[in-house]
Amino acid sequence: MNAAYDAPYDAPARTPRIALVGDRSPHVKSHVRIPLLLDALAEQDGLVLDAYWIRSGDAAEPGAVSGFDAVWLLPGSPYESEEGALAAIRTAREEGVPFLGTCAGFQHALIEYARDVCGLPRAAHAENDPAADTGDLLIAPLACSLVGHEGAVRVTPGSLAESVLGAERSTERYHCNYGPDSRHLDTLEAHGMRFTGVDDDGQVRIAELPGHPFFLATLFQPELAGDGSRPHPIVRALARAAVSRAMSLQTAG
Template sequence: MTYAPARLALVGDRSPAVRAHTRIPGLLDALARRERLVLDAYWVPTEDAEQPGALDGFDAIWLVPGSPYRSEAGALTAVRTARERGVPFLGTCGGFQYAMVEYARHVCGLGGVEHAEVHPDAADPLIVPLSCSLVGHETVVTAVPGTLAERVLGTDRTVVRYHCAYGLGTAHLEVLAAHGLRFSGHDESGEVRMAELPDHPFFLATLFQPELAGDGTEPHPVVRALAAAAALPVG
């Protein structure tokens, strides 16, 4: 099958020191060569993302790792734009964390929740320090049957790689779920590692970093799924 090129916004503060940022271009090239899934990618700094119209016209938005972001407002704007407009969205690592904050604030009415990495003394942290840092770790994630996560991964259990020290706290899980967010992947201790919006065309957030899988030459199923959601078949 042949696909028309799609425009992808890579929202994040690009840096050669962030391994994910150096990996992503090669993964997109591999998708184009091997599967004809062409993503015309543009890096959008978080400071730019918060400006009106900055994300107009994109077929997909990927909030990439690299938190704390230079503009928290820009990161939240990227999530909200994709969520409200039905634009395919992927958030990985920091992107997962801010997808949770955006949803809590703007859908669940939890306007006071914060990210503890940026606001360590916050009265109501939603994103909290992990009891054990996952920087450089690989663990098993189990996907909930029947979810987008399971369909994308192609299995109910897989080994994933992390580079983070913060995750979703438990204080507001029931509120988030009651407002439509689905926790679709968990680690072996039951902690949330994937989340999605069932009523959205494609909205997936992973605390792990699929862009760090393998040697960087084979796109992870999560990355391929974003590309497939953004691209339109032709011919």
């Protein structure tokens, strides 16, 4: 593990707050896992977070996730409000709030960037807009479903993903039927997004934003790793980023 995400730290004066954005359901396995992971972060790593669940519809309200120390856009699509999911991403991106998007969170992170940064206002998600012109589909049905699939991910040396994972290859778990259409990825890269993880076929599985304190999106679901008793390195890194933000705001204040 990279020292930047394993080093000891001083606890901030207040408990860092994390916004868990998604339409919470007992039928979504990743949602059920979250309380277990938060408990494990506190008990095993001393990373105590004050978590707030925010439904996608509520995330559409101005300032809904402002003031949080981290934002995690969770799986469970289609969201009740695409607008809310995109608003949460935009706030985290523009305000430098540590952000993690997993599965549908990854997909919508690409949509938000395409629309708000790359000048592609019609960039569409096939699940949300099945009638969209195929030329506008940024997120399209996968040729083969990844529901229940595990596969290797190769990460770019020197990337945030590599520093968090501490390796250039890992095996990750998926639960999705949609992924990025490669026709548009060059445009996102030209505007600053980096794709730093691919599967063995070269299909994009991780995206990040250099220059942002912590902005990582994965098509796989790190919250489903193992039995939930040991947080995935990506989940732990998000928690540490939240603590770092709380500490920096404390110092600045």
